[in-house]
Amino acid sequence: MAKSDDLAQIINGCKAGEAESFQTLVDMYGRRCYGYFYRLTGNRDISDDLLGELFVKLVAKIGSFKGGSFESWLFKTASNVFYDYLRKKQRQKKLLEGREKQLKSELIEAKKSEREQIDKLQVQLERLNAETRELIMLRFYSQLSFKEIAEMRSEPIGTTLSKMHRGLKKLRELMEQ
Amino acid sequence: MNERNEENLKELFEKFVSSEQAERGAEDIRKGEEILREHPAPEPDGEVIAGIKAQIAMELLGRKRRVSKRVVYKVAAVAAAFIILAVVNVKIFEKGGGPGKVVRASVLPAALWDSEDIAADDVDLAILTAEIKEIEEDVLALELGENGGNGHIDMAELEMELMEINGDFWEG
Numbered sequence: 536m537a538k539s540d541d542l543a544q545i546i547n548g549c550k551a552g553e554a555e556s557f558q559t560l561v562d563m564y565g566r567r568c569y570g571y572f573y574r575l576t577g578n579r580d581i582s583d584d585l586l587g588e589l590f591v592k593l594v595a596k597i598g599s600f601k602g603g604s605f606e607s608w609l610f611k612t613a614s615n616v617f618y619d620y621l622r623k624k625q626r627q628k629k630l631l632e633g634r635e636k637q638l639k640s641e642l643i644e645a646k647k648s649e650r651e652q653i654d655k656l657q658v659q660l661e662r663l664n665a666e667t668r669e670l671i672m673l674r675f676y677s678q679l680s681f682k683e684i685a686e687m688r689s690e691p692i693g694t695t696l697s698k699m700h701r702g703l704k705k706l707r708e709l710m711e712q
Numbered sequence: 713m714n715e716r717n718e719e720n721l722k723e724l725f726e727k728f729v730s731s732e733q734a735e736r737g738a739e740d741i742r743k744g745e746e747i748l749r750e751h752p753a754p755e756p757d758g759e760v761i762a763g764i765k766a767q768i769a770m771e772l773l774g775r776k777r778r779v780s781k782r783v784v785y786k787v788a789a790v791a792a793a794f795i796i797l798a799v800v801n802v803k804i805f806e807k808g809g810g811p812g813k814v815v816r817a818s819v820l821p822a823a824l825w826d827s828e829d830i831a832a833d834d835v836d837l838a839i840l841t842a843e844i845k846e847i848e849e850d851v852l853a854l855e856l857g858e859n860g861g862n863g864h865i866d867m868a869e870l871e872m873e874l875m876e877i878n879g880d881f882w883e884g
Contacts, residue, residue, distance in 0.1 A: 552776065557768045565761055570753035583760045590764050594771045656751035675748050680719050693728045700737050703744025710747055 542605060549597045561590055568613050571676035575617055575669060577657045589616045610677035611687050614669065621665075659709040667702035674699060847873065 545563075548556025568589055572582040592612060600608050660668055674684055681699070685692040721741055725734030 552772055554765075554769045554772050557772070558765045561761060561765055561768070565764070566755050569756040573753045579754065583756065586756060586760065587764045587767055591767055591771050594768055594775070654751055656747065671744075671748070675745060681724060682719075692724075696724060696728070696737075700740055704740045707740070707744050707747060 546597070546600065546605060549593070550600075557590070557594060560593065564609060565590075567676045567678075568609070571610070571613055571672050572617065574657065574660060574672045574676075576620075577661060581620070585616055585620055588620075589613050592616060604679070604683055606677050607679055607683050607687055610673055610679065614673060614687075617669070655710065659706060662709055663702055663705060667698060667705075670695070670698055671702050671706070 545556045545559050549560060565586065569582055569586050572585040572589075573579065576582055576585070589612060593609075596612060660671075663671070670684070670688075673679070673687075674681075677684075679687070681692055681695055685695040688695060721738035722731075722734050725737040728734075729737065
């Protein structure tokens, strides 16, 4: 109870525009949100940017948090930041289609060097479909219950549970190969 | 990494599948999440965190400035409005030597009073006029004994009808 009271106090501080309260939030959730972004993008630079974007967005949006689970609200915002990034990436991809050939070789090279630095889990995660990957990471880093995740995603809890089960089972198989 | 989501997975699965399948499902999830725990994601650099904190501080400062500017603009706008009102009042007093007389005007347009076309101006009025005209004709017919009826009773009925029409008109 004391923990949630502390969090409520920090959130009130954020709503009042206190920089210290936001800094505390960064210390509390920065690592988890970073892990979430990293596991979804597999890129540290992009994760740095997304983490910054998320917390700056929180400054603007904290007033709209009306209570309930803060983690749920925070990771919903993180999820939106990630999907915004995906959409932007998609737009850029379309713009660059004309120069595809030229860039393709550069991208392959860049990916190769990146891949050398990332762990086995990241490689296998990329073999899962994007939605499943996001769901697994959301559950793991947000530490939310299935009920909360299902509510966040506006789907029945059975659907969330089933997607999660299939995804994690597949990931385990891939890791054991 | 697993503090809050320690719900009873088996129980949750049992809502949808058999107890045996629920056990296996819960186990799959536990083992899958174990893999994630065994492979922690890298952590953000201290510099990145410091940069984000600085970014937040800048953002907050910017917002405070924007709010202050808005307040200043609002105060300035209100002050300007007061000044304009004061100047206008001074001008009026200077010209008239005091507050002007209150002028009352009819809310009905003058054209209505001047108009000859009643039907176009007011439908109710037109109906009343037509009914009065009809009654006038009836009275005239009674007086002349044209309808051959009982003159006194008919006149009384006509008067009643006239009163009723009059009442209806004023009630709207």
